[in-house]
Amino acid sequence: MRGPEGSDDWFSLTDQVLSVGEVHDWAVRPHCGAVVVFSGTVRDHAEGRADVVALTYEAYTEQVEPIFAEIASHVRRQWPDVARVAIHHRVGRLELGEVSVVVGVSSPHRPVAFEAARHAIDTLKVSAPIWKREEWAEGSDWGTGATPVRRPDEVSGADS
Numbered sequence: 001m002r003g004p005e006g007s008d009d010w011f012s013l014t015d016q017v018l019s020v021g022e023v024h025d026w027a028v029r030p031h032c033g034a035v036v037v038f039s040g041t042v043r044d045h046a047e048g049r050a051d052v053v054a055l056t057y058e059a060y061t062e063q064v065e066p067i068f069a070e071i072a073s074h075v076r077r078q079w080p081d082v083a084r085v086a087i088h089h090r091v092g093r094l095e096l097g098e099v100s101v102v103v104g105v106s107s108p109h110r111p112v113a114f115e116a117a118r119h120a121i122d123t124l125k126v127s128a129p130i131w132k133r134e135e136w137a138e139g140s141d142w143g144t145g146a147t148p149v150r151r152p153d154e155v156s157g158a159d160s
Contacts, residue, residue, distance in 0.1 A: 010086040011068040023104040032106040034113035040101040060129035070152040079116045
């Protein structure tokens, strides 16, 4: 996993391990004093389930990176000072503690980086065609918090 040279956007959907450190290092820019990196990890519980042991993510592959690009574009319109945006998501089976998603945003100042990164991950959760299947001791089923997919420009701060 290595960020693209000459681009301020970096997106991926992969079955490979995600590197939080590489996203951070790629997002650092000389004119930016803030880098916010969010990483989502597989936890041992979900709504109504206390014994989750793994998650399996599936995606509509052809649509994911274009949606990530729309999210980044929306972030840049809302926060023009944003320098770099990285959005990465894993697919396949992930064990407890493994990183499933990483969002990184850099900007000259921390309020923008925090707000933009939060908006990016919250928008991804409702806009990207990625689904998770939860596995627990007694069986498995699709995640309980699923919602209809919405376009990134339809998501406001109040929604996320």
